[in-house]
Amino acid sequence: MDADEILFKKRLAELANKAYTDSRYLFTGFLSLAEQNVYYQMERELSYVPVTAFGGTADCERVMLRFGDKALCGYEESFPIACVEIAPLVEKFGEELTHRDYLGALMNLGIERATFGDIVIVGKHAFLFCTEKMSSYIMEALDKVRHTSVRCQIAEEAPESTVTRLERRTFQVNAARADSVIAKLYNLSRSESVELFRAKKVFVNSRLNENNSGQLKPGDKVSVRGFGRFVFVGVSGETRKGKLNVEADLYC
Missing domain, CATH: 3.30.1370.160 (Ribosomal Protein S8; Chain: A, domain 1)
Incomplete structure (x- = not known):
């Protein structure tokens, strides 16, 4: 520790x-x-x-x-979270920006990572969840992301989900082991997949998972640092040779 x-x-x-x-x-x-x-x-x-x-x-x-x-x-209090919409100043000149672009622009403001959470990209707009205290500063200070001039305002309607698109993948594995599923999804060798567990880069339902041979359960949300996230849907059948047909929804 x-x-x-x-x-x-x-x-x-x-x-x-x-x-x-x-x-x-x-x-x-x-x-x-x-x-x-x-x-x-x-x-x-x-x-x-x-x-x-x-x-x-x-x-x-x-x-x-x-x-x-x-x-x-003895009373109720909601989370002090604001949702800031980041949009191009001129829509037609806006770039197709990535999560890394937005994250870099925010970190360049000198703010702590703990003051903002997920960034949801919808077309040329992004929705940023941040603390209520930090929202005013971000709206005032953030005026450019990469080469695009932007404007920021409190979102009239926050996105209901951080998932803009899920892509269903169907593939075969010998067993629904975490390392086997990750290897297939991200085109890795078995040893490369196992190394991710040793490097503490795999989280299942927000918990660190170091057990590469553990079985995934339907509905498990898996995050693999450096690769992305997916939801394990489950086993849909078995081939004549005994392999399992499994499905997973990949966050895109």
Whole structure:
């Protein structure tokens, strides 16, 4: 366990304790999958206080944690999350920008990664989930992404999902093992797939998965750092030679 992880665990414990003793809601910033995994390691230890995770929509990868609920606090409080729409100043001159382009422009503003979460790209527009406190600064300071001049405003309607398109893939494996499915989906060798687990780059349902031989279950959401995300749909049949026909929805 490194020093950063120790400090983060201490911070989570402090938030949980303060929310419980003061009977008020407290929030983390937007957490990476690795940080979410640290929380799940402490979930039983912190079970004395209700915790909810949310990032702007139900399927956001980066989420905030809210410590407290109505029963504990005596009132309701929503997550302090705003959705900022980033659009070309002149639509016809807007580039087809990537997630990396938007992320780079935001990081160049000098803001901390914990202050904003997922970025959803819809055509030439992007929708950014960020803290309410940071939204004003982003709308004022962000005026260019790559070579495109942009304008920012609070979105009139936030996207219901971070998924703009899912692509159904059907393929054959000997078993519905996590390493076999990942190897097939991303055209990797078995050893390359196993190495991803050793490098702690595979997360299943926001939890670090180091068990490459573990079986995936229908509905499992899998994130592979450097490659992308997919939902394991399940086994649809078996060939005469005993191989499994499996399906997965790839985030595009």
